[in-house]
Amino acid sequence: MKQETFSIEGMTCASCAQTVEKAVATVTGVEEASVNLATERLNIKTDDSVTFSTIEKVVADAGYKALPPLKTKTFSIEGMTCASCAQTVENATKKIVGEGNATVNLATEKMSVQYNPEVISVSDITEAVADSGYQAKEELDSADIDREKKEKHIKEMWRRFWLSAVFTIPLFYISMGHMIGLPVPSIIDPMHHAQNFALIQLVLTIPVMILGKKFFTGGYKALFKGHPNMDSLVALGTSAAFIYSIYGTIQVINGEANFAMGLYYESAAVILTLITLGKYFEAVSKGKTSDAIKKLMGLAPKTARVIRDGKEVEISVDAVEADDIIVVRPGEKLPVDGIITEGLTSIDEAMLTGESIPVEKKVGDNVIGASINQNGTIQYRATKVGKDTVLSQIITLVENAQGSKAPIAKMADKISGIFVPIVIVLALLSGLAWFFLGQESWIFALTITISVLVIACPCALGLATPTAIMVGTGKGAENGVLIKSGEALETTHNIQTIVFDKTGTITEGKPKVTDIIVHDTINEEELLRLAASAEVGSEHPLGEAIVKEAEERGYSLQKVSSFEAIPGHGIKVVMEEKVLLLGNRKLMISNDIKLSNFEKDSDRLATEGKTPMYITIDGELKGIIAVADTLKENSASAIEKLQKMGLEVVMMTGDNKRTAEAIAKQVGINRVLSEVLPEDKASQVKALQEEGKKVAMVGDGINDAPALAQADIGIAIGTGTDVAIESADIVLMHSDLMDVPTSIELSRATIKNIKENLFWAFAYNVLGIPVAMGLLHLFGGPLLNPMIAGAAMSFSSVSVLINALRLRKFQPSRIK
Numbered sequence: 001m002k003q004e005t006f007s008i009e010g011m012t013c014a015s016c017a018q019t020v021e022k023a024v025a026t027v028t029g030v031e032e033a034s035v036n037l038a039t040e041r042l043n044i045k046t047d048d049s050v051t052f053s054t055i056e057k058v059v060a061d062a063g064y065k066a067l068p069p070l071k072t073k074t075f076s077i078e079g080m081t082c083a084s085c086a087q088t089v090e091n092a093t094k095k096i097v098g099e100g101n102a103t104v105n106l107a108t109e110k111m112s113v114q115y116n117p118e119v120i121s122v123s124d125i126t127e128a129v130a131d132s133g134y135q136a137k138e139e140l141d142s143a144d145i146d147r148e149k150k151e152k153h154i155k156e157m158w159r160r161f162w163l164s165a166v167f168t169i170p171l172f173y174i175s176m177g178h179m180i181g182l183p184v185p186s187i188i189d190p191m192h193h194a195q196n197f198a199l200i201q202l203v204l205t206i207p208v209m210i211l212g213k214k215f216f217t218g219g220y221k222a223l224f225k226g227h228p229n230m231d232s233l234v235a236l237g238t239s240a241a242f243i244y245s246i247y248g249t250i251q252v253i254n255g256e257a258n259f260a261m262g263l264y265y266e267s268a269a270v271i272l273t274l275i276t277l278g279k280y281f282e283a284v285s286k287g288k289t290s291d292a293i294k295k296l297m298g299l300a301p302k303t304a305r306v307i308r309d310g311k312e313v314e315i316s317v318d319a320v321e322a323d324d325i326i327v328v329r330p331g332e333k334l335p336v337d338g339i340i341t342e343g344l345t346s347i348d349e350a351m352l353t354g355e356s357i358p359v360e361k362k363v364g365d366n367v368i369g370a371s372i373n374q375n376g377t378i379q380y381r382a383t384k385v386g387k388d389t390v391l392s393q394i395i396t397l398v399e400n401a402q403g404s405k406a407p408i409a410k411m412a413d414k415i416s417g418i419f420v421p422i423v424i425v426l427a428l429l430s431g432l433a434w435f436f437l438g439q440e441s442w443i444f445a446l447t448i449t450i451s452v453l454v455i456a457c458p459c460a461l462g463l464a465t466p467t468a469i470m471v472g473t474g475k476g477a478e479n480g481v482l483i484k485s486g487e488a489l490e491t492t493h494n495i496q497t498i499v500f501d502k503t504g505t506i507t508e509g510k511p512k513v514t515d516i517i518v519h520d521t522i523n524e525e526e527l528l529r530l531a532a533s534a535e536v537g538s539e540h541p542l543g544e545a546i547v548k549e550a551e552e553r554g555y556s557l558q559k560v561s562s563f564e565a566i567p568g569h570g571i572k573v574v575m576e577e578k579v580l581l582l583g584n585r586k587l588m589i590s591n592d593i594k595l596s597n598f599e600k601d602s603d604r605l606a607t608e609g610k611t612p613m614y615i616t617i618d619g620e621l622k623g624i625i626a627v628a629d630t631l632k633e634n635s636a637s638a639i640e641k642l643q644k645m646g647l648e649v650v651m652m653t654g655d656n657k658r659t660a661e662a663i664a665k666q667v668g669i670n671r672v673l674s675e676v677l678p679e680d681k682a683s684q685v686k687a688l689q690e691e692g693k694k695v696a697m698v699g700d701g702i703n704d705a706p707a708l709a710q711a712d713i714g715i716a717i718g719t720g721t722d723v724a725i726e727s728a729d730i731v732l733m734h735s736d737l738m739d740v741p742t743s744i745e746l747s748r749a750t751i752k753n754i755k756e757n758l759f760w761a762f763a764y765n766v767l768g769i770p771v772a773m774g775l776l777h778l779f780g781g782p783l784l785n786p787m788i789a790g791a792a793m794s795f796s797s798v799s800v801l802i803n804a805l806r807l808r809k810f811q812p813s814r815i816k
Contacts, residue, residue: 006042006055008035010064010218012231015420019227023062027054038466042066052099063218063225068099070114073122073318077109079134092132096120111136117386122319138316150283157280164208164273168266171204175266194260198249201265209242212272228420234275236424237453241268241786244446262443264450267786271454281798299370300391304335307379324382328373336369337384345376394482394733407490408465408754423769427452430773438774450786451772455764464757467804472750475810480718480734481743488729492713492747494694498642498740499673499685499707501699502653502660505717506639506667506737507629509700511541513549514610515626517601525555527623531615533558534573534580542611542627543571570613581616588614593621609662636667638737641813643668645741648693652676652684652707681707698740715740742812753807757800764796 011017017035020042024033029050034043044055052068059066077089086104093102093113100114113125122138129136174197177184190197209216219235222228241264248259304317307325317335320326325341328334334347346358349371358374361367367380369389386392431449435442469486476483483489503509516524532550535543536557550557562574569590570583581587585602588595593616595602601624602612610628614621639649652673653660660674673684681699685707688695697704697711705727708714716728717735732739768784777783 002048003043003045004052006044006052007067008040008042008059008064009067011035011037011040011229012218013037013229013420015227015229016064016222019062019222019229020059020064023058024055027058036466038470063222063227068116070100071117072112072114073125073138075111075113075125075129075136075138077104077111077129077134077136080104080106080109082106085134088132089129089134089136092128093125096124096128117318121321121386122316123321126319138319154280154283157276157283160211161273161276161280164211164269164276167204167207168269168273171201171208171269172266174204175201175263190260194252194257197260198252198263201263202246202249205242205245205265205269208269208272209238212238212276215272215275228424232420233423233453234271236427237450237786238268238271240446240453241265241271241450244443264446264786267450271786278795278798282801299333300389301333301335301370318386320382320385322382322385324385325379326382327377327379329377330373330375332373334367334369334371334373334380336382337389338367338369338380338382340365340367340378340380342380343376343378345378346374348372348374394477407487408751408758419765423452426769426773434774447783447786448772448774451784452769454786455768455772455784455792464761464800464804465754467801468750468754468757468807471804471807472746472753472810475807476743476746479739479742479746479812480732480736481739481746482718482731482733483743483746484729484731488713489747489750491694492696492730492744493751495647495696495713495744497648497650497688497693498696498698499650499652499688499711500639500669500737501681501697501704501707502651502655502663503629504700505632505698506635506651506663507631509629511545511611511627511629513545513625514628514630515605516623517598517626518623519621522617522622525553527615528553528625529555529557530575530580530617531582531613531625533575534560534563534571534582536560542613545627546613546625578617579619582613584612584614588616588621591616591619593619595621598624606658607662609659609666611659631663631666632735632737634736634738638740639667639669641738641741642744645744647744650688652681654678679706682710685710698737715743738812745812746810749807749810753804757803760803761796761800764792768792768796 008020011020017037021033021035024030024042024044027046027050029047030044031047032045035041036043042055042059044050052066056066077086080086080089083106086106089111090102090104093111097113097115098119100116102111102113104111111129115125126136126138173182174184174188187193188196188200215231216235216239219229219231219233223232223235245263245265245268248263251259300317302317303314304320304324305312305314305327306320307313307327312327320336326335326338330345340361340363342363344360344362346360347367348358349368361378366383367378368391369384370391384390387396427449430452431445434448435445438444465486469489472489473483473486476489483492500506513528516528518524518527528546528550532547532555535546547557558575560573560575564572566572566583566587569587570581573580573582581591581593585595593614595614598614598621602614605612605624605626608628610626613625613627615623615625642649648671649669650671650673651660651664651667651669653663654676655663655674657672657674660672664670664672676684681704685695685697689710689712694712696713696715697707698715698717699705699708700717704716708716708727713730714728715730715732718731718733730743732743772784774783
C-alpha cells in the first residue's frame with residue numbers, strides 16, 4: 001500500500017472537491033481518497049497497480065486536472081552551440097524524468113526541469129546531461145514552484161478585479177446614478193436616449209464578462225458533466241442577467257424604450273467583480289494558512305559546502321548525497337543530518353529541541369540539519385539527506401496533517417456534495433412560484449432566481465474545516481507539537497484521561513545520586529570512591545549512576561581483584577584486601593547485616609521515591625548511597641495545569657508501589673498504576689477505555705509503543721525511540737511536558753474555530769437563501785438585490801478564512 005499526493009487544478013468550492021474525491025474513490029485499488037480544498041491537494045492510499053495516468057484520466061473525466069507531485073528546478077547548461085545541442089540535452093533529460101518534463105532555452109542557456117524527487121535526484125539530472133556531452137549546473141536561487149504558482153494566482157485575481165472594476169464602476173454609475181439624482185450625460189439619459197443608455201451598458205459589461213470567463217467555462221463544464229459547483233451558480237445567475245439584458249436592449253432598439261429601466265447589466269458585472277474580489281482575498285488568506293510550512297522550509301540552508309576531489313565545492317543542498325563530507329563554519333546552518341568527523345564546536349538546536357543553550361559537539365556526535373554552528377569550524381559526514389533528514393520528516397508530517405480531514409469535515413462534505421443541485425432547483429422553483437403565484441412580472445421572477453443562485457455559494461462550507469486544520473497544525477509545529485492528522489487534532493479535544501509513563505517521561509530516565517549517608521568511621525568521599533570502584537564492572541543503571549557521580553567529582557577509582565554480581569540483590573567485590581557488599585535490603589538480610597541506625601534513613605529515602613543502596617566493608621555497614629530518577633523540570637507544572645483543565649492524570653510504571661506513589665506524590669498525581677510489566681501497558685490503557693473514558697497515553701520508549709497505539713491519542717516525547725514516535729498521533733519535539741496541555745489547548749481552540757466557521761457558513765446560507773427567495777418581500781419587506789447577494793457570498797468565504805487565521809494568535813495559557 002502506497003500513499004501519494006497530487007495537485008488538483010480547477011476546483012472552486014467544496015462541491016468540486018467532493019466530485020474529485022468520489023471519482024477517484026471509484027478507481028480499483030484506491031483504498032482511500034481525500035481532497036483538501038484549501039491546499040488543492042488530493043491524498044490517496046492505493047496499491048501498486050494504480051498509476052498516475054489512471055488518476056489523471058479519472059480526474060479529467062470529472063472536469064478537473066491532476067498534476068503529479070513534481071518539483072521544478074532550473075539548470076544553466078554549458079557547451080551548447082546550436083538548436084541541435086539544445087534538443088540533445090532536452091531529450092537526454094526527458095528520458096530520465098518520466099512523467100515530468102524538460103525544456104531547454106538556447107538563448108538563455110537554461111533548462112527548466114519538472115521531476116519527481118521521490119524517483120530521481122538533482123545528481124541524476126546533471127549526470128544525464130554530462131553523458132550527453134554537456135554540463136548542467138543547478139541555479140541555486142530557483143524559486144519554489146508552489147509558492148510561485150500561489151503568488152501568480154494572487155496577482156492574476158487582483159488584475160482581474162481591478163480591470164473589472166474599471167468597467168464596472170462607470171457602468172454602475174450610469175445604470176443607477178439617475179435613480180438617486182446624480183448627473184448623467186444627456187446623450188445617455190434613459191428618458192431621452194434609451195438606446196444609447198442600453199448600448200453603453202452592454203459595451204461596458206462585455207469586458208467584465210470576458211475577464212470572468214473562467215466562471216463560465218468551469219461552471220458550465222461542471223454543470224454539463226452532472227457535477228454543478230459554485231462557478232455553475234455564478235455562471236447561471238450572471239448569464240441569466242446578461243442574456244435577459246441583451247433581450248431588453250434589442251427591445252429598446254425596436255422602439256420599446258420602457259425596457260431600458262429593467263436591464264440587469266450592472267447586476268451581472270457587479271456580481272462578477274465582487275466575487276473576483278472575494279476570490280482575491282480568499283487566495284491571499286489561503287497563502288497565509290501555510291505560513292508554518294514556509295517557516296520550516298526557511299530553516300534549511302539552500303547550499304552546502306562539500307569536499308569533492310579534495311576541494312571545497314558549494315552545491316545545492318538537494319545535490320548533497322549520503323557520505324559526503326560537509327564543511328560548516330561558525331555562524332552557518334548545517335545543511336543535512338550527519339556525524340562529526342573533525343572539529344569541536346557548540347550547536348544551537350533550539351529550532352528542533354527547544355533547548356536555548358547550545359550543545360557541545362565533538363567527533364562522533366550526531367548533528368541535525370538546519371541547526372546553527374556556533375563557534376568552531378567542523379567537518380561532518382552526511383548520514384541523512386533529502387527527505388530523510390529530521391527537518392524534512394517534520395515538514396512532511398505537517399504537510400500530511402494539513403492535507404488530512406477531521407471527522408467533523410465529513411458532515412460539511414456530505415452537505416456540499418448535494419448543496420449546489422438543491423440550490424439550482426430552489427432558484428428555479430422560487431422564480432416560477434413568484435411568476436405564477438405571486439402575480440409578479442417575469443423580470444421580478446428572474447431577479448429572485450439570480451439572487452438565489454448567487455448567494456448560495458458552498459465555498460465557505462468547503463473552507464471551514466481545512467483552513468482551521470492547516471492553521472492549527474501549523475501553529476502546533478511552531479510550538480514544537482507535531483500533530484499527525486486532522487483526526488488526531490479533533491480527537492484530542494475530547495480527551496478525559498491522560499496516562500503518563502514514568503521513566504523518561506515524568507522523570508529524566510537517567511538515575512542520579514541524590515543522597516550519601518555515612519557512618520562516623522568513614523567520610524562521604526571515601527564511601528563514594530569505594531562504591532564507584534566496585535560498580536565499574538556493573539551494567540546496572542543504578543551502578544552506572546554511582547560511577548558517573550564519582551567521575552563528575554573527579555575521584556580516582558581503584559582496581560577490583562574480584563567481582564561477583566548477585567542477581568536481584570547487588571554485587572560482592574574484593575578490593576585492597578577488603579570485601580565490599582553493595583546492594584539492596586535483601587542483600588543485607590541474606591548476609592546477616594544489621595541495618596541498625598540506618599533503618600530510619602532508608603525508610604525516609606524510600607518514601608521520597610529514592611532507591612537506597614547499602615555498602616558494607618568486611619561485614620560492617622558503612623553507609624547508604626541513594627539513587628533516584630529525578631523529575632523533569634516541568635513535570636509537576638504540566639500535571640497541575642492538566643488537572644486545572646479538568647483532566648484526570650494517571651501515572652503508569654513498572655516500579656514497586658511504594659516508589660511509584662512517592663514519585664506520584666511529588667508531581668501531584670493521585671491515581672497510580674504500579675508494577676506494570678511492559679507487555680501489560682496496552683491492556684491497562686484498554687481497561688481505562690472500558691471505563692468509558694477517552695484516553696491519551698504519553699510515553700517515550702519501545703515498550704510504550706503498544707500503549708501509544710491502543711490509546712485514543714498517543715503522545716510521544718520527541719527524544720524517545722523511533723518506534724514510539726511512529727506509533728504516536730502527536731509528537732512533542734521539545735520533550736517538555738508543558739507541551740501536553742498545549743496540544744490539548746490547541747485542539748480545543750481549533751475545534752472551536754471549526755465549529756464557528758461551520759456555524760457562519762451554514763448561517764449565511766440558512767438566512768441568505770430564504771431572503772433571496774423573497775421571504776421578507778412576501779411580508780412587505782425588501783427584496784435582496786443580486787449585487788448584494790454577490791457581495792454576501794464573497795464575504796461568507798472571506799469571513800471564514802479570516803476567522804481561521806485568528807488561530808495564528810494562539811498562545812499556550814499559563815498556570816495562574
